[in-house]
Amino acid sequence: MNFRIMLTAGLALALAGCTTTSGVIPVQKKNLVEERWVGQPAGAFFAKFGPPINDEQAGGATVYSWRGGFRTRTVAPTYAQTPDGKRGKVTKAGRTEYLRCEVxxxxSPDYVIRAIKPVIDRPVESGKTWCEEFLGGA
Known part of the structure; x- marks a missing residue:
């Protein structure tokens, strides 16, 4: 009987240690697209970047699907450098990237953007994503 009580107490302590948290709720960082467009009129967004491809009702709000920012770019290959400073073997092959942004x-019913979330996005060399570069800096 004592063994069962000790085993139960040990399991309870182990479980209590696993479920303890710091109580801090993580805050999601807004991306540049959200910082730029949330709170702005949707008409300004669609006038600048073109009409949406789809819309659907969600409660009192309307959710639009927008696609654009099509660009094809060529990324040059990278080479290893030999000890004498010449170009060596290819370390990363050259490629063609097809960029696009879908959000x-x-x-809201008063035609103000309340949220804008990327659906299709790709990181670019500047450290940003393509949607942030295309829509955020505009």
């Missing part, structure tokens, strides 16, 4: 834009 879902949630618009």
């Amino acid at each position: 879902r834009v949630t618009v």
Whole structure:
């Protein structure tokens, strides 16, 4: 009987240690697209970047699907450098990248953007994503 009590107490302590948290709720960092467009009129967004491809009702809001920012770019290969400073073997092959941005834009009944979330996005060399570069700096 004592063994069962000790085993139960040990398991309870182990479980209590596993479920303890710091109580801090992580805050999601807004990306540049959200910082630029949330709170702005949806008409300004669509006038600048073109019409949406789809829309659907979600409660009192309308969710638009928008696609654009099509670009093809060529990325040059990278080479290892030999000890004498010459170009050596290819370390990363050259390639062609097809960039595009697709976002879902949630618009309130008064036609103000309440949320804008990337659906299709790709990181670029500047450290940003293609949607941030195309839509965020505009």
